Amino acid sequence: MNVQVVSDQKLLNCYLSGDRNAISQLIERHSRRVRDYIQMMVKDGDVADDIFQETFIKAVRVIDEGRYTDNGRFLSWILRIAHNQVIDHFRAQKQNRQLNEAEAGYDVLGTLRLAERTVEDEIVCEQIASDVRRMVELLPDEQREVVMMRYYSGLSFKEIAEQTGVSINTALGRMRYALINLRKMIKEKNLILS
Structure with missing residues (x-):
């Protein structure tokens, strides 16, 4: 097992x-990586420092609450x-004024505008x-079918209704329950999906 991973686990324990x-x-060990990432995204040292602090405050709170x-x-x-936290910052900025992507260096809707993704980004x-995908597999058959057709096959609700032989409202209802x-x-499961 990787020594770095074991050390993180031991420190958490x-x-x-x-x-x-x-x-x-533990914070010191990862501070440079986290700070560099935030700085790259917001391109403002003071804002990056604030987000950096908020990040670790939130992390410690999650750990203290036993949710990690x-x-x-x-x-x-x-x-x-x-x-x-960076996304939250840009959302708050957008509410205060219209922030364009060029100023932010970031798509406010949540997608990175970078030439290539890091290994960590790929893993996440x-x-x-x-x-x-595992959670979708746990859905009841009718709900799973609508999710698969909508998100994995890209079908409209009209097409889903036609293929499954139900009304559009029924297809929408199944999606809602899914x-x-x-x-x-x-x-x-305390999952963080972002």
Whole structure:
């Protein structure tokens, strides 16, 4: 097993056992990576510092509440939180004034405008896709069918209704219940899908 992963796990266990210094060591270990990512996204040192602090405050809160599941990917998890904080920052900016993508260097809707993705980005995206696919498989047959046709085949609700022999309202209703069930599963499993 990777020494870095074991060390992160040990530090988390020490922190949860009452060693407050352990979380400081864990934050210090990953601070440069997280800060660089945030700085690259917001391109403003003061804003990056604020988001950096908010990221680790949120992470510690999740850990303290017992909602963090240690899967050996602490860095990916903390980068995902940082990414969400950056998105929240741009949403707040957009509410205050119209911010164009060129100013932000970022698509406010949540997609990165970078030439290439990092390995961590790829791992996170693959994990999210895998988690969502597993949850879709757990849906009742009628709901799963509508989700698969809509999101994986790209069909309109009219096309789904025609292919399944139901009304458009029934297809929409099945999608609504599927989304409710997926949200419930996400909450139960404490998944962060972003």
